[in-house]
Amino acid sequence: MTAFKKAILFMHRWLGFISGLVVFIVSITGCIFCFQDEIQDAMHSYRKVEVQSKPFLKPSVLHRQALKYLPAGKVSGTIYNGIDRPALVGLVDKVGYHNIYINPYTGKVLHDDLLQRNFFIIVQYIHLYLLLPDNVGRIVVGTSVLIFVVLMITGIILWWPKRKTDRKRSFTIKWGSRWRRVNYDLHNVLGFYSTAIALVLAVTGLSMSFEWVREGIYKGGNLGKTIAIERKEFKSDSTLKAVKQNIPAIDVAYATITQKSPQANMLIFYGGATPGQALYGVAYEEPLRYSYRDTYQFDQYTGKTLLYLPNTQKSLGLKLEDMNYDIHVGQIAGLPGKILAFIVSLICASLPLTGLIIYLGKRKKGKGKKVKEISHKKSHRHLDTALGKAQSKLS
Template identity: 25%
Template sequence: MSTTHAEERIRAESNTTAGTHSGSAHPGYRTLWRWHFYAGLFVMPFLLVLAITGTLYCFQPQIEPLLYRHRLIVEPQAVPRLPDNTLLAKARAAMPAGSAALTVVVTRDPQRSAEFVFRLADGTQQSVYLNPYNGDVLGTLSVERRFMQVDRMLHRKLLLGKPGELLMELVACWTLVMIGTGIALWWPRGKTGARAALLPRFTLRGRPLWKSIHAALGIWLALGALAFVLTGLPWTGSWGKQFKAFATATHLGAPPGTWGGLALRSALPGARADHAIASDAPATNATHGSHADMDSMPGMVMDDLPLPLKPWAAGDTRVPASTSTAPGAMQPLSPGHIVALAASLGITDGYSIVLPNSATGVYTVSYFPANPQDERTLYIDQYSGAILKDIRYGDYGAIAKAVSYGTSLHMGRYFGVANQILCAAISLGLAALAVTGCVMWWKRRPQRSLGAPARERAAPPMRGWKAGLVLLGVVFPLMGATLVAVWLLDWLVFGRTARSLNRAV
């Protein structure tokens, strides 16, 4: 098939398929279709990865006990659990020389093992599991190579580090274009009824049937897909960090000191009174990725800590430090004391305690339950047990509160199994959308051509759509650069044939 014939075929088909819901092609239809095609061409392969990895991660509470049953699950016994201090001592004895205890994972589920996270001499992290009733070591797991951690890194950055993180951010942004143009293409016109617009027409055959399924499925999933994108963007590596900074600057995020700026300190009994509890001196920056220096020191942020779950609002929080004028003059409190203190404050189950690894370090308690209103992050002086900082949901600004709810819903945690099923249905539906879109393209694919929908000879101004794309490009600068690149590529490369065809006609 020649390129000219291919263009004529696509142009004729655009007029035919445009009438599926509207009865006739409307001005701007092919322009919208063309942008929908480009967005889908880029997004769909990654959408399959996001759908599969997201569905798996959503069911983490059910999957991990199946994968690691001998480590995570124990037989409940009628005897009391061993003290946390005893279990930690046994965990330390089981780890290789040079290992440092980082985190205590606190659970009171009688069927779950006790978990402690260690940093090994080579800088990697490893979890060790013990039977809480007799102290037997059940096994270890690499934190970095744990199945759900690998799945999470695939979902966030395709295991490609920072480039992959930026790529997935672009995918999320271009999904917004795909959703917007898809709704516009579907929008009923003329005599099209709600039933014809919302339900597939199974009486059709061939590509029209696939198009009907794709359109109906897309409109039902549009709201869920939009929710996934908007709740996932705050966690992205580029725009997400800028969004946190904006929330802080506008006082819509966490209160002052939560995301940095205050180096909280405490003094030992007998220390001079002018040792302030809160210092306005900015904390120095620690080197990210240097796990060997991760000692709960000023300058480290919460995202550097080995917390499997932590509130988004506390993601950039400077970790405060205990100030000791005479190291060793007072024995640090044990993890058991911190567990008892947390229980007295209403935190009894499903949280993590980051241990101080230096004389000036503090205990950090991270509580991230399914209900965002119960989120809490505590910084506790390792000597006196004084609460240096108590960050609660009520302290968050409007943006931080919205992000917390969005995250809980995005991960399928907010309303239990029903939330998980809903997220899985949306994710797998988006995967089906990618498959149907690919089938539609395959059935009309021209030879030796990309197969983009033909251009309109006299496209309308479409000022609203252009303004929308410009706005997206301003809000998401990384996407704005790619929008310009795609437009130039479309005009300079793929548009040559169409311009030649128009001149010939």
């Protein structure tokens, strides 16, 4: 092995020790979370409603129904999830964050989902923050994933066969060999085949941890340019706070979105919680899919449109940024994409384990070799002593 490859092996090994446990946890939780919508749909009947031939209730009506159910709560957001799913009103109280599921046709409260008790939300927080404080967990997870990117690159350098004749053999797992050899192949061969997708999952995950990665994706898509209107945060006119309106501002915003984005099947409203902050609205083409969205900002006091940015007018960088979550979980390519993301995440979780087994096996082998060398030297020493004594007697 060349000095260069020895240095790469040293780096690969010790970076693996540093990040291995976090990579394993993040990858396993990613596998679990990948199909969370499908699993929860199968488990909970309140996630579906019967389609009715009448319009949805307006956001202000949904808010009243949610606050009637939980009077101490404060509204944090509103989601319309399509014609066959309940609407959600986010509430915050002393207990925590609640998602109140409401039938959008009748206003009936269907379920109170306390987020800190939701299994998949807990899995998501482990995946993102390891259940540490957000600012700490984000750095720990992000740094470990960044190290994992380096591990994948160094792994390819170490594994890549020198001779063309060895390549065919290196691309397959020898299932009939001894278990240590199978483990070695699992680490190298599966690591190779999963590298391209794993890098995509890693980079899209890093954009959730580090602003510079997210900005890098945006600027990379725009060839280094920043479109000012796409980054502008509008302010509500606080002087209009005391102005009485017949229609609540959020209902005005809802009417605007349904008119300008008639193709949308999922609407989300959030923000407008602090003085002067804009009320944000997002219109998605498909329920539970977070790409291809029209973006709005409204005055929180009047519902006046401050920004309307349809998906068709967005830059490539912003479109890539919007697609980030769907790419990360694979649903950008539908069910096959989610299955692929699940398999690759499972392989990523296995790599620290198979790598550790390889290291321990080599260490054990190295110790055994040293013992043999010591015993070999001792036997030679005894033989030399015996020969010396025999020669002295003869003389």
